[in-house]
Amino acid sequence: MAIFGNLNHMSLGDLLPLLSVQDGALEIFNLEQHPRVTLYFNGGLLHCLYVSGRPAEPLQARGIVSQLVAAKRGSFEFVPGARVRRCPQPLGWPLDQLLLTTVTVQDEIQGLERSLPHPDTIFAMTQDRAPSDQRLLDFWQRAGALLQQGASARELARRLGMPLEHARYYLLKLRQLELLAPVRARRALARKASVASRLLHSLKRHFFGDRQAWNH
Amino acid sequence: MEPLKVVVSGPVGAGKSTLIRTLSETEIVDTDARASEAIGKELTTVAMDYGTLRLDGQLLYLFGTPGQERFDFMWDVLTEGALGMVLLVRGDRPQDFPQARRQLDYLLSQRPVPYVVGVTRQDQPPVWSPAEVALYLGQPSERVVGLNATEPRSAASPLVRLLELMLEADTP
Secondary structure, three states: OOOEEEOOOOOHHHHHHHHOOOOEEEEEEOOOOOOEEEEEEEOOEEEEEEEOOEEOOHHHHHHHHHHHHHOOOOEEEEEEOOOOOOOOOOOOEEHHHHHHHHHHHHHHHHHOOOOOOOOOOEEEEOOOOOOOOHHHHHHHHHHHHHHHHOEEHHHHHHHHOOOHHHHHHHHHHHHHOOOEEEOOOOOOOOOOHHHHHHHHHHHHHHHHOOOOOOOO | OOOEEEEEEOOOOOOHHHHHHHHOOOOOEOOEEEOOOOOOOOEEEOOOEEEEEEEOOEEEEEEEOOOOHHHHHHHHHHHOOOOEEEEEEEOOOHHHHHHHHHHHHHHHHHOOOOEEEEEEOOOOOOOOOHHHHHHHHOOOHHHEEEOOOOOHHHHHHHHHHHHHHHHHHHOO
C-alpha cells in the first residue's frame, strides 16, 4: 500500500484517521510555509514532528499541525515503519484528539477574528500565575521571558516559529484570564501644563461661554 | 505659535468625520471614497479628514484617521507628535467595540499620546453608556465621555476632557 498525494485533494484531517493505525513517517513537502515537514507516528500517537530537518517543540508543532490541517498546497507521502532518529521532546499526542483540538483552535480563531489583538500591540505579563490549560501553558512557558519584557504577537510568532494568528489568539486568551495586559508607551515628550491650561480655557470659552461642558 | 495636532480615531462609522466637521472652522478636507466592501455605509475615509480650529491664536489641526484596518499605517503617521487623541466608538454598535479596543491598545502601545474615548450616539437610545464602554475597554471611567458628534458643545466635550486629564497628569 502506498499513501501519497496532495493536500489540495486530501486534507491532513482526512489522512490522520488512516495513519492512526500505522507506525511510520508522513513526509509533507512543497508547502507554502515550510520546505518540508515530517510527522512520526507510533501506536496511534503523533510521536514527533520535524520541520526542515529539526525536531519541533510542542508549541511550534501545534502551530505547524494547524497550518497543515488548513493547507491547500503540499505533497505528502507515507513511509511505513520509518522511525525518528532523535526526539528531545516527544509529543505523544493521540491523533483523534489532535485533530479535534487543532480544528477547534482554527475554528475559534476564525470566530474570534474581530477580537484578536493587533499584531503589533505589545503585551506584558501582569501575574506570575501560570494558566491551567495545556495549550496556553505551552505558550506561556515558551513566551514567558519575552512577555516579561513586553512583546507583540508579530514578535512572538517570529521568535517562537509559530503562525501569527496563533500568537494573537494566545495573547487574547491570556488577556481574558488577566495574565497579560497591553503595555502603554512611556511618555517621551510631556506637553507643558501651561499649553493644556491655555487651550482648555479657550476651548470652554469658545464652545460653552460661561456654561459647563455638556458632560460635566 | 506652532500648530498643534489632535487625532480623531475609531472604527468605521464611529462619527470621526462628523465630529471634525462639527468642530472645524474651515471647510474640512476629506478623502472619502466609495466603500469597496460592505461596511454599512456608501462612502468611507481612505486617507484622512482634516479640519482646523483656532483658539485664541493657537491653531489646532484636527485629523481623522481612516476606520478600516487596512489603512492602519495611517494611524501611526497621524498620531506621531499629536497633542492628543480622541478615539470614537458608536455606542449603539457593540459589534464595533472589539475593533475600537484593538485600535486603542495598539496606538497606546506604540505612542505615548494623551487620549480620551468618545462614545457617540448618546442622543439615540438604546446606547451603551460611557461607563459601560469604559468597563469593556478596561479604561478608567474618567477617560470615556459620551457625546453627540453633530452638536458643537457636545462634540467639544472630549477635547475638554482630554485637556483636563493632561492638566491633572502634569499636576504634581
